[in-house]
Amino acid sequence: MNPTDTPLIRCRDVRKSYRKGETLVTPIESLHLDVPRGEFLALMGPSGSGKSTLLNLMAGIDRPTSGVIEFDGQPIQDLSRGHLAAWRARHVGYIFQLYHLVPVLTAFENVELPLLLDPMPRRERRERVEAALALVGLAHRMHHFPRELSGGEEQRVAIARAIVANPPLLVADEPTGDLDRDAADSVLGLLRALSRDHRRTIVMVTHDPRAAAVADRVLHLEKGRLLEGAR
Amino acid sequence: MTPSVALRLLGLAGKQLSRHRVRTFLTLAGVGAGMFLFAVVESLQQALARATRLGANDLTLVVYRQNRFCPATSRLPIYYLDELRRIDGVREVIPILIAVNNCGASLDIVTFRGVPPDLLPRFAPDIALVSGSYEAWESTDDGALVGEHFAARRGLKAGDAFDAAGVRVRVVGLIRSPNPQDNQVAYVHLPFLQKATRRGLGEVTQFNVRVIDSGRLDAVARAIDDRFRSEPEPTQTHPEKAFFAEGARELVAMIDFTRWIGLGAALAVFGLVANAVLLIVRGRVRENAVLQTLGYPGRAVGFLVVGEGSLLGLGGGALGVGAALAFLGWNRFLFGSEGQTMAVLPETAVLVRGMGLALVLGAMAAAWPAWQAMRRPIVESLRT
Ligand SMILES: Nc1ncnc2c1ncn2[C@@H]1O[C@H](COP(=O)(O)OP(=O)(O)OP(=O)(O)O)[C@@H](O)[C@H]1O
Ligand SMILES: [Mg+2]
Numbered sequence: 001m002n003p004t005d006t007p008l009i010r011c012r013d014v015r016k017s018y019r020k021g022e023t024l025v026t027p028i029e030s031l032h033l034d035v036p037r038g039e040f041l042a043l044m045g046p047s048g049s050g051k052s053t054l055l056n057l058m059a060g061i062d063r064p065t066s067g068v069i070e071f072d073g074q075p076i077q078d079l080s081r082g083h084l085a086a087w088r089a090r091h092v093g094y095i096f097q098l099y100h101l102v103p104v105l106t107a108f109e110n111v112e113l114p115l116l117l118d119p120m121p122r123r124e125r126r127e128r129v130e131a132a133l134a135l136v137g138l139a140h141r142m143h144h145f146p147r148e149l150s151g152g153e154e155q156r157v158a159i160a161r162a163i164v165a166n167p168p169l170l171v172a173d174e175p176t177g178d179l180d181r182d183a184a185d186s187v188l189g190l191l192r193a194l195s196r197d198h199r200r201t202i203v204m205v206t207h208d209p210r211a212a213a214v215a216d217r218v219l220h221l222e223k224g225r226l227l228e229g230a231r
Numbered sequence: 232m233t234p235s236v237a238l239r240l241l242g243l244a245g246k247q248l249s250r251h252r253v254r255t256f257l258t259l260a261g262v263g264a265g266m267f268l269f270a271v272v273e274s275l276q277q278a279l280a281r282a283t284r285l286g287a288n289d290l291t292l293v294v295y296r297q298n299r300f301c302p303a304t305s306r307l308p309i310y311y312l313d314e315l316r317r318i319d320g321v322r323e324v325i326p327i328l329i330a331v332n333n334c335g336a337s338l339d340i341v342t343f344r345g346v347p348p349d350l351l352p353r354f355a356p357d358i359a360l361v362s363g364s365y366e367a368w369e370s371t372d373d374g375a376l377v378g379e380h381f382a383a384r385r386g387l388k389a390g391d392a393f394d395a396a397g398v399r400v401r402v403v404g405l406i407r408s409p410n411p412q413d414n415q416v417a418y419v420h421l422p423f424l425q426k427a428t429r430r431g432l433g434e435v436t437q438f439n440v441r442v443i444d445s446g447r448l449d450a451v452a453r454a455i456d457d458r459f460r461s462e463p464e465p466t467q468t469h470p471e472k473a474f475f476a477e478g479a480r481e482l483v484a485m486i487d488f489t490r491w492i493g494l495g496a497a498l499a500v501f502g503l504v505a506n507a508v509l510l511i512v513r514g515r516v517r518e519n520a521v522l523q524t525l526g527y528p529g530r531a532v533g534f535l536v537v538g539e540g541s542l543l544g545l546g547g548g549a550l551g552v553g554a555a556l557a558f559l560g561w562n563r564f565l566f567g568s569e570g571q572t573m574a575v576l577p578e579t580a581v582l583v584r585g586m587g588l589a590l591v592l593g594a595m596a597a598a599w600p601a602w603q604a605m606r607r608p609i610v611e612s613l614r615t
Contacts, residue, residue: 061524061609082528089526096613100521104250114525116239161525 006073007034008169008201009058014067016053027053029224031067037168040195040202042215049221051205052173058203059092059171060084071169089117093162095172099154101146107133107157108142114165132160136190152183159190163200170194172204176211188214232531240531244538247511248546255543258507262547262589263554265500270555270585272493274575278566279486281411282573283476290322290445291410291471292452294438296464300478302329302436307464309433315440318458320451322441325354328421329436330428332396333567340567341381341395342416345424345435351376354441358413362389363404372423374403378414380574384563398427412471415565415572439471479568486566497592500547504596508540512600519604520612529605536601537594544593545586552585 011033017026027050035041035058043051056062057069060076069077071091079087101110111129118125133139136156146154155175162170172191176184192214194200204215212218220227232240248255294315296305307326315324328345348369352358361379368374377387382405387393391402400419408414425432442451452468459466469477476483512519519532556577564575 056610059524061613082530085523085526085528087526088524092526094524096521100517102518102521104247109246113522116243117236117527117531119233119235165526 006037008037008039008072009033009035009203010068010070010073011054011058012068012070014054014057014064014069016050016057016062017065027224028057028064031224031226033219033226035201035203038195038199038201040191040214040216041204042212042218043203043205043221044207044209044212044218045221047207050224051221054221055171055173055203055205058169059094060088061094089114089165091167091169093165093167093170095155095158095162095170095175097174097177099146099151099158101154101157101161103146106143106145107138107149107160110146110157111160111164113161118165128164129160132164133157135163136160137186150183152179152186155179155183155187156190159187159194163194163198168201170200170202172202174205174207176206176208184208184211232534237534240534241538241542244535244542247535247539248542254507254511258503258543259547259550261503262500262543262593263550265496265503266548266551266585266589267555267558268496268551269493269500269588270552270581271559272489272496273581273584274555274559274578275486275489276493277578277581278573278575279483283472283483285445285448285470285472288409288445289448289470289472290441290443292440292442292448292455292468293471293474294440294455294466294468295436295474297456297467299467301334302331303334305436306434307437307466309435311438311459311466314458315438315455318451318454320442320447320454322443323354324438324440325350326421326435327437327439328424328428328430328434330396330398330424331567337567338564340415340565340572342567342572343375343396343398343400343424344416344418345421346418347421351418354439355408355410355413357410358406358408361405361407363402368403368418371401371403372420373400375400375417375419376404376406377402377417379405379407380414380563380565380576381416384565396428398424410471411574412475412572415574440468475571475573478571479566479573482566482568482573497588500544500589501592501596504540504543504547504593505599507543508536508597508600511539512536512604515604516607516612516615520607520609523609524613533601533605536604537597540593540595540597540601541590542593544589544591544596547593548586548589552582552589555585556582 011031014028014031015026016028017024043054045051057064064077068075076084076087108129111132112125115125115128130139133142136159138153138156141149141153149157176187179187188211191202191204195202206212296307299305309326312324312326315321325346330343332341352365368376385393387402389402389404392399400417406413422432442448448470455468456466522532559575560577566573566575
């Protein structure tokens with residue numbers, strides 16, 4: 001198969017269950033999903049339907065109970081903890097609903113975090129951090145701490161942190177869930193631009209139809225299974 | 232992890248500490264207090280070891296009156312000098328009259344050693360003059376050559392006069408010696424001290440004997456005591472350091488006991504850092520999960536936590552040990568008992584050992600919290 005035809009992400013018969021005391025919760029059940037390279041995919045669905053669980057599996061911070069998750073044709077579910085961490089560092093940028101910036105670090109230092117593990121020279125690191133912050137429109141707030149930024153600005157810093165290492169995949173779990181309309185629009189505009197201009201593959205969980213409208217494709221998750229939704 | 236990455240992670244740990252200022256300050260203060268205690272105790276132990284442990288360079292025997300421990304009661308006739316010189320294995324002998332201002336255990340002892348002035352350079356060739364000269368000293372009557380530690384403690388320099396134990400002398404020079412006792416006394420002329428203390432001209436407190444080699448210390452000591460056993464003034468001879476250990480027995484026991492205080496201080500430091508790091512890690516569960524989501528491997532997260540513990544240990548250690556050494560340097564304590572003295576001085580060995588211990592304690596105290604932080608499943612931590 002031509003490598004460009006391989007979907008970036010391919011989930012085959014994926015099942016994920018958690019044990020909660022005596023009962024077994026299975027948020028994901030016999031799930032099949034292909035995400036083509038460069039696609040901007042929105043995942044919707046009621047609360048508890050397993051959206052975050054699926055996102056975490058694709059981001060490699062959780063493992064399926066059974067089934068296969070391939071990234072670029074390579075199965076990732078059996079990688080060791082250490083290899084999975086290294087894989088995440090190179091391939092995934094994660095954007096959280098509540099930004100999760102490190103409060104004692106400035107915007108610059110937060111964005112720099114993913115690069116610290118890379119033995120790249122300081123100068124190059126600085127240039128890349130500055131470029132990422134410029135891309136999200138916050139170059140002038142570089143030395144501000146998270147507490148000095150608005151929610152929308154914090155989320156844009158978090159996006160800069162997710163893209164600074166140039167990962168092919170961005171995952172976002174309700175990135176606008178905690179923002180007002182204007183801030184949400186600016187975050188969505190940014191994601192749209194990253195998808196269109198920078199060819200990033202994006203998987204975004206959202207409850208907001210306005211957010212979903214920005215995506216190329218919308219999928220609905222219902223009791224652990226996928227239903228195709230209209231664009 | 233390359234060294235440069237490790238260094239960057241340490242920088243990150245440092246930022247976590249310096250930007251949680253109050254918490255860090257409180258922990259450092261506690262660690263510093265513990266390490267202060269530890270360093271003081273360690274300095275005491277070090278001084279004691281130096282004063283009592285025999286080494287290959289120890290060639291000096293002290294001949295004392297049998298069953299006497301205080302210089303005021305040990306009396307030996309000066310004519311023993313010639314007898315001692317004739318004993319096999321003896322290289323040099325010097326008669327010494329000792330006068331102290333305080334015979335009990337004390338923190339501020341002044342010891343005069345009255346010796347025949349011409350004998351001192353011969354007996355102790357390794358005494359160096361920091362100022363003044365032997366000639367100047369020999370030509371005076373009430374002149375004193377003062378050990379440099381003693382001089383520093385009293386703020387004395389050549390030309391000064393001082394009084395102690397009812398004796399008034401003039402400082403004509405300062406001396407420095409590899410033998411710690413020499414650095415803490417004032418050498419004066421024997422006849423002068425005999426007069427000043429109203430002791431008979433034929434009488435001294437002790438003889439110091441230098442033997443030919445350290446392997447024969449005990450044999451020569453036995454030969455000396457055998458020689459004078461049936462005299463009216465029998466002797467008891469010990470290597471100089473054993474003599475100190477014997478004469479200052481209570482002091483030695485007390486100082487030996489302080490090692491438990493040192494151990495307690497080290498345990499307290501361990502508990503303090505462990506508690507601080509545990510709280511830090513508890514409060515940072517989600518933050519550590521975020522780092523792992525960004526691609527930080529578990530060991531990087533563990534390294535950050537251990538780094539923070541180590542920096543707390545090292546910082547508190549620097550504060551505490553530094554303060555302790557400054558304190559000892561400033562006060563120059565001289566422990567004495569029964570005329571024997573022991574100076575407690577700031578030492579590099581204590582600095583190195585204290586800092587090393589603080590670092591190890593900090594790292595060890597952080598080990599368990601670090602393990603917890605790196606093993607927690609990411610998804611679970613993110614949901615907290
Ligand atoms: N680590 C876990 N341990 C136990 N149960 C879990 C765990 N993670 C998820 N679950 C359960 O799995 C189900 C799906 O959770 P998930 O967070 O994926 O839902 P979601 O679609 O993201 O919901 P929401 O829209 O509220 O964020 C829920 O019932 C949840 O309680
Ligand atoms: Mg969710």
